[in-house]
Amino acid sequence: xxxxxxxxxxxxxxxxxxxxxxxxxxxxxxxxxxxxxxxxxxxxxxxxxxxxxxxxxxxxxxxxxxxxxxxxxxxxxxxxxxxxxxxxxxxxxxxxxxxxxxxxxxxxxxxxxxxxxxxxxxxxxxxxxxxxxxxxxxxxxxxxxxxxxxxxxxxxxxxxxxxxxxxxxxxxxxxxxxx
Numbered sequence: 001x002x003x004x005x006x007x008x009x010x011x012x013x014x015x016x017x018x019x020x021x022x023x024x025x026x027x028x029x030x031x032x033x034x035x036x037x038x039x040x041x042x043x044x045x046x047x048x049x050x051x052x053x054x055x056x057x058x059x060x061x062x063x064x065x066x067x068x069x070x071x072x073x074x075x076x077x078x079x080x081x082x083x084x085x086x087x088x089x090x091x092x093x094x095x096x097x098x099x100x101x102x103x104x105x106x107x108x109x110x111x112x113x114x115x116x117x118x119x120x121x122x123x124x125x126x127x128x129x130x131x132x133x134x135x136x137x138x139x140x141x142x143x144x145x146x147x148x149x150x151x152x153x154x155x156x157x158x159x160x161x162x163x164x165x166x167x168x169x170x171x172x173x174x175x176x177x178x179x
Contacts, residue, residue: 055155075092075108082095083095085105091133092107092108103168107133108130108165109164113164114164117154134149134166141168
């Protein structure tokens, strides 16, 4: 049986991920109701795009293993363009192309930690550095009235790119609860 997930397939699936996801493309569809993918994942019409991408990314990771090359590693090595607003020897920050707020940028480590849950004690300094960069960059971006930091982890956390990243969103009043 297929498990129904409340999400929808996005037309905006990142080109880099598309190659990995082609094997997972629709194998069964019920027009206007849901689409099912290999691996037992189904989506319902009108539900969250990011959740679908997270489930598909997890399925691709299980099928193909942890890919050393992600969309973020391609931004780091400059084979993929991005609007970079900060960079040092440990991390970089760039504007999110799928902005969820007037100001939305990501802070990523240059060391490719796949998930926050896979970080170790050896990563403490780097993790602290990411938060300090998020704070100082938010200040430079004019977010003096506050902002939200988000780190998605794994399939249930809606992580769609398996390279640790901190979302920084602001420029408007955030709602609660966030999920």
